[in-house]
Amino acid sequence: MWPRFPLKKQFKKALKSKDHPVFTGDDQMIIKQIDIRTREKNRNNVTRTQAYWDFYTKHPEIHWSLLAHLVSRNAGWTMTDLKGEHLPHLLNDKERVDFFQFLERGNWLIFQDAYPQLLLYEKGKVQKRSLTHLLPAFGVSTFMTPVWQYYDQSGDSSFLTKALIMNEQQYIESRVIQNQTYKKTVTDTALFKLQDLLNLNHILIPYTTPSLKQRKLFGHTVHHFSSVDERIKFGKELYDLLYSVKSRLTQVEDWATHHPHTGSRKDYWPQLFNDIRERIPNESRKPREKPCGINENEKKFFSPPLSYSWGDQQHQSSEKGDWFNHLNQVHNLTxxxxxxxxxxxxxYCDTIEKLEFAVFAKNTLREKEDASDQRKV
Structure with a gap:
């Protein structure tokens, strides 16, 4: 259902708009302040993830910021998996660097597009006026101007969240997902396509039960990651899941409050993961058939913090261009x-078990090859 606000009319107007806005001195000061703050918070996955959370705690009506915080946590966990217990055995150094750069670029791009929008909203609340006319200064799609104008009038958090989900996935579509460099090194590779078979594309949302203070998880798994429509659908389903149970949402917020993001999976499961290596690399060992049933005497899986795994990256400026060029593109909103x-x-536990067996199989094959080479000598 479309809201009563004449959005379709406004979208048509946005498509036809060729205006080059002129900004006042006050406008330019706001633009500069937001640009500086965005660059400061866009250093790495940890700073981005924290910035989303800090914003949400001040403005909980912007649901997208909590969703972005949780999804960004998952991106950080995947980044550190590349230096963790299993993936270094299954991917070579170049493959891991390529995959990290793919994840990092998408994380960086979404933040540099979305965070200025959030800060404009925050500034507008302080000044008690709409600042949507400044969106073009940050290269934000014309699609978002009617959306923010509608939100200013309606306060419809759900509609805004869905629009931001759609906008950010469209924003990275040509810049990352369909980028020829990443297609060649990541998204078109057999290893990337193997993720669907291994169910590696989980988004995990931790929460804490108030009575027993136990760690629990819920979440969703994205398939067909290369399809922008599927990613948008997935984002909307995840949002619906997150806000579907009010008591659980409060428990998610409680968990996030007491567990700052480090990039290590120890953040949400310290009984299973540790940010200090306990198992000897390349050690011959049988895989754990039920890895989530680990007891206190077993060694935990290595999951390093981001600061230990990857340094801050220098990014090239985002490619120019507006994805919004046809009215039919808005169908994903509804x-x-x-x-x-x-x-x-x-x-999720089945995924860890598959990884354990994959590492065991690869190490076994390597040992046989080494033994064969020694016999030849």
Missing amino acids: SHIEKQSGDILAS
Whole structure:
């Protein structure tokens, strides 16, 4: 259903707009301040993730900021997995660097597009006026101007969140997903496509039960990552899941408050992961058939913090261009989604088990090859 605000009319107007806005001295000061703050917070995955959370705590009506915080946590965990327990055995050095740069570029791009929008909203609240006319100064798609104008009038947090999900996925579509460099090194590779078979594309959302203070997880798994429509649908389903149970949402917020993001999976499962290596690399060992059932006497899986895994990256400026060029593109705002159960623990533990067996198989093959080479000598 479309809201009563004449959005379709405004979208048509945005498509035809060829205006080059002129900014006042006050406008230029705001633009400069926001640009500086965005660059400062866009240093790495940890600073971005914290910035989303800090914004949400001040402006909880902007649901997208909490969703972005949680998804960004997952991006950080995947980045550190590349230096963690399993993936260094399955990917060579170049593959891991390529995959990290792919994840980092997407994380960086979304932040540098979305965070100025959030800061403009924050500044507008202080000044009690709309600052949507400044969106073009940050290269934000013309699609978002009617959206923010509608939000200023309606306060419709759900609609704004869905629009931001759509905008950010469209924003990275040509810049990352369909970028020829990343297609060649990441998205078109067999290893990337293997992720669907291994169910590696989990988004995990931790929360803490108030009575027992136990760690729990729910979440969703994205398939067909290369499809922008599927990613938008996934984002909307994840948002629906996050806000579907009010008591659980409060528990998610409580967990996030007490567990600052480091990039290590120890953040949400210290009984299973440690940011200090306990198992000897390349040690011959049988895989754990039930890895999530680890007892206190077993060594934990290595999951380093981001600061230990990767240094800050220098990014080239975002490619110019506006993805919004046809009215048909707005169909994802109102497209159908499927209700999700959120039950992800069994699937996630199955993924860890598959990784354990994959590492065991590769190490076994390597040992046989080494033994064969020695016999030849």
